Amino acid sequence: MILAVEDISISFGGLSALDKVSFTVDEHEITGVIGPNGAGKTTLFNIITSVFTPSSGNVYLHGKTITALKSHVINKMGVSRTFQNIRLFGTMTVIENVMAGRHARMDSGVLGCVFRTKRQRSEEHYARDKAVELLEFVGLSGQWDSVSGNLSYGMQRRLEIARALASEPSLLLLDEPVAGMNDVERAEIFGLIGRISRTGVAVLLIEHNMPLVMGLCQKIVVLDFGKKIAEGTPEFIKTHPEVIEAYLGKEDDEGG
Template sequence: MVLTIKNISKNFGGISALTDVSFSIHEGEIFGLIGPNGAGKTTMFNIITNMFPPTSGEISFLEDKITGIKPHKITDKGICRTFQNIRLFSQMTALENVLVGGHSQIKSGVFSGVFRTKSQRDEEERLRVTAKELLELVGLSIYEEDMAENLAYGQQRRLEIARALASNPKLLLLDEPAAGMNETETDDLFYLIKKVQARGITVLLIEHDMPLVMKLCDRLTVLNFGKKLAEGTPEEIQNNKAVIEAYLGSEEEDHIA
C-alpha cells in the first residue's frame, strides 16, 4: 500500500471541506479522485502534502505516518505534486525548471558547493543528464533552452510534470493536468501518464475530463460536498446511480461513459 488516507476531516472555521474521508492506493496504480467543484479534492492534495494540516485523521505513506510533517520532508519521502494553476519559473528555461525540481536530490553540502568539489560537480552532471532525459520523456527536449513563458499551454503542463518527476517521486499527485487542453494535447497527456506509470510511479489524479479519467484510472474515489460518495473501478463508477445523480445529473448519464 503506497498511500493510506484514514478518516481525514478538514474544517475551515465553521465550514467542513472534508468529512471522515478514507481510501487507499496500491503501488503502481493510477488512482482518480473526482467530484464536482468544491467537493474537497484539492483540499485533500493540500493535506497530503501538508500545505495545511487535517482537523482529524491520519495519512500513511509506505506504512509510515506522515501527518503533520513539513512539506519538504514530504517531498524527500517521495511525494510530489503539480497544481491546478501552472507554477513554473517563467523567466527560466525549460531545462532550468526541471533542474530546480531535482534540487531535493542533491546531497552535497555547503562546503562542496562553495569549493566545487569533484563529487559536487559529478552530482550536478548526473542531475543535468536526468533533467534532459525527463524533457525527452515529456516531448520537450527540443525546447530545453526556451523560456518557460514562451512554451505553449500544453507544453507548460508537460514541463510541470517533468519538474515534478525530477524529484524522483514514488507517488505523483496531478491536480487537473488536462485543464485547458485541446483534444490532441489531452491524448498526449494520456500517453505521458501511462509512461509515468510504466516507470513504476504511482499516480493520484484529480481531473474533470471524464473520458480521460475513465480510460486512464485503475480505480476511483468520488467526493461530494467533502464526503466520500463512492469508490471502485471505472466501470463500477460509471454504473453507480448515486454518482450519476450527484456528480453529473441523471440527464447527463451518457457523459461518464
C-alpha cells in the same frame, strides 16, 4: 498499498471542506479522484503534501504516517505533485526548473556549490543528464534554455510533470493535468501518464470530468461536497447510484 488516507477532515471558516475521507492508492496503479468543482479534491492534495494540516485523520505513506510533516520532507520521502493552476518557477529556464525539482535527491551545500568540489560537479552533471532525459520523456526536446514562463500552456503542463518526476517519486499527484486542453493534447498527456505508470510510479490524479478518466484509471475515488461517496473500479463507479445522482445534469456545463 503505497498511500492510505484515513478519516481526513478539515474545515475553513466553519465550512467543512473534507469530512472523514478515506481511501488508498495501490502501487503501479493510476487512481483518479473525481468530483465536481469545490468537492475538495485540491484540498486533499494539499493535505497529502502538507500545505494544510488536517483537523483530524492521518495520511500514511508505505505504512508510515506523514501527516503534518514538512512539505519538503514528504517530497523527499517520495511524493511529488503538479498544480491545478500551473506553478512553474517562471523566471528560471526549462532545465533549471527540472533540476530544481531534483533538489531532494541532491546534497551539495553552500561550500560544495561555491568551491565546486568533485562530488558537486559529478552530482550536477548527473542531475543535468537526468533532467534532459526527463524533458525528452515528457516531449520537451530542445527548449531547455528557454525561460519557462515563455512556454506555451501545453508545454508548461509537460514541464511541470517533468519537474515533479525529477525527485524520483514513488507517488505522483497530478492536479487536473489536462485542464483546458483539446482532444489531441489530452490524448498525448494521457499517453504520457500511462508511460509514467509503467515505469512503476503510482499516480493519483484529479479530474472533474468523469468520463475522461474512466479509461485511464484502474481505480476511482468520487468526492462530493467534501465527502467520499464511492471508491472502486471504473465499472463499479459508472453504475453507482450516488455518483450518477451527483453528476446528473452536470456534464452539460463541464463537458468541455
